[in-house]
Amino acid sequence: MARITSSVYTSHVPAVGAALDLGKTAEAYWQPVFKGYDFSKQWEKEQKPDVIFLVFNDHATAFSLDLIPTFAIGTAAEFQPADEGWGPRPVPKVIGHPKLAAHIAQSVIQDDFDLTIVNKMDVDHGLTVPLSLMFGQPQAWPCPVIPFAVNVVQYPPPSGRRCFMLGQAIRKAIESYDEPLNVQVWGTGGMSHQLQGPRAGLINKEWDKAFLDRLIDDPEGLSKVPHLEYVREAGSEGIELVMWLIARGAMSDLRGGKKPTVRHRFYHVPASNTAVGHLILENN
Amino acid sequence: MSLDKPYTDIPGTTIFDADKSREGYHLNQFCMSLMKAENRARFKANERAYLDEWPMSEEQKQAVMARDLNRCIALGGNIYFLAKIGATDGKSFQQMAGSMTGMTEDQYRDMMVKGGRSIEGNRKIGEKK
Numbered sequence: 001m002a003r004i005t006s007s008v009y010t011s012h013v014p015a016v017g018a019a020l021d022l023g024k025t026a027e028a029y030w031q032p033v034f035k036g037y038d039f040s041k042q043w044e045k046e047q048k049p050d051v052i053f054l055v056f057n058d059h060a061t062a063f064s065l066d067l068i069p070t071f072a073i074g075t076a077a078e079f080q081p082a083d084e085g086w087g088p089r090p091v092p093k094v095i096g097h098p099k100l101a102a103h104i105a106q107s108v109i110q111d112d113f114d115l116t117i118v119n120k121m122d123v124d125h126g127l128t129v130p131l132s133l134m135f136g137q138p139q140a141w142p143c144p145v146i147p148f149a150v151n152v153v154q155y156p157p158p159s160g161r162r163c164f165m166l167g168q169a170i171r172k173a174i175e176s177y178d179e180p181l182n183v184q185v186w187g188t189g190g191m192s193h194q195l196q197g198p199r200a201g202l203i204n205k206e207w208d209k210a211f212l213d214r215l216i217d218d219p220e221g222l223s224k225v226p227h228l229e230y231v232r233e234a235g236s237e238g239i240e241l242v243m244w245l246i247a248r249g250a251m252s253d254l255r256g257g258k259k260p261t262v263r264h265r266f267y268h269v270p271a272s273n274t275a276v277g278h279l280i281l282e283n284n
Numbered sequence: 285m286s287l288d289k290p291y292t293d294i295p296g297t298t299i300f301d302a303d304k305s306r307e308g309y310h311l312n313q314f315c316m317s318l319m320k321a322e323n324r325a326r327f328k329a330n331e332r333a334y335l336d337e338w339p340m341s342e343e344q345k346q347a348v349m350a351r352d353l354n355r356c357i358a359l360g361g362n363i364y365f366l367a368k369i370g371a372t373d374g375k376s377f378q379q380m381a382g383s384m385t386g387m388t389e390d391q392y393r394d395m396m397v398k399g400g401r402s403i404e405g406n407r408k409i410g411e412k413k
Contacts, residue, residue: 015377015378018376060365064312066313083321085372154301195377201396232407233403235297273396
């Protein structure tokens with residue numbers, strides 16, 4: 001059977017992608033950001049995941065205001081890096097896992113989570129920047145990826161609670177898949193940041209650090225934090241952090257297993273407008 | 285009953301909710317069109333003519349031409365859509381975000397390097413620092 005071996009959490013700042021693509025990673029400004037992922041790249045080489053279930057948000061790229069799905073699962077064979085207005089990032093195309101994705105969709109919908117199924121979608125920096133941070137700049141991504149897009153553009157996004165419960169349904173779905181796959185679930189976006197209005201540039205380190213602590217030790221309690229607290233304390237775009245609760249909900253301690261091991265934790269301010277947070281949790 | 289909007293007391297922040305989305309539909313869809321290289325070229329060649337192809341309000345068109353992002357947001361624009369205008373102009377997200385704060389590009393960058401805008405005094409309108 002397939003199993004979830006670990007979950008990975010990371011911010012997805014577009015400027016991080018630009019810094020990588022333009023060869024600026026050694027610059028004094030960017031060095032501390034990328035250093036935080038040195039361990040992670042090595043760890044991924046050892047882990048050799050078969051599939052990554054990647055929770056991210058689309059930034060008005062695949063979904064305009066014509067269609068705003070709250071939860072959308074990518075079931076296509078491949079996904080092209082999108083032109084977000086700067087031209088597409090020079091990164092490999094993303095290979096999907098249509099069979100596992102369809103299995104997850106069928107299982108999760110029957111568990112009362114009404115997913116939108118997407119058979120054609122370009123993927124933006126929300127998905128490709130985390131891949132770059134974790135795998136560097138390979139000719140091809142090392143494994144298939146199932147993109148799972150969450151609406152955080154138009155308010156309200158799904159609640160933290162809903163995301164957390166969805167993660168649990170996703171775990172159940174993955175563990176009922178017959179092939180013996182090593183699956184990682186990633187939650188991306190955040191941490192505190194605000195990109196709009198006179199309050200742009202907001203960072204709240206104490207809140208972010210408490211979020212990381214609670215994500216590790218008290219995800220159940222954290223899942224009850226209302227939208228308003230995210231927006232007020234972590235900025236209008238900090239609300240992306242609800243996506244981390246999907247990945248956390250997929251960990252096995254939520255069904256009576258042992259607590260996960262914290263393999264890596266990193267926090268840095270700033271990357272462009274944003275606080276960068278990163279965690280790796282391994283199932284026990 | 286009207287919708288509960290507990291987020292209207294956050295200073296310097298506009299939450300892009302269903303009402304804003306309805307107001308800004310055409311403005312945001314115009315922005316979306318700039319994801320195609322040929323549309324970026326047509327927009328750059330004649331902004332007014334390109335904007336006139338969209339059923340946007342005159343105010344929205346003026347705000348776009350002035351690159352007044354705060355005004356665009358007040359009129360229903362969403363930052364992820366408005367970012368396509370910035371990309372067309374060759375601006376980074378940091379330049380765009382900074383332009384809404386009344387700070388110069390350098391001041392904004394310095395603030396971020398020093399840890400960003402503090403939350404103290406910025407949680408609620410009228411809050412004392």
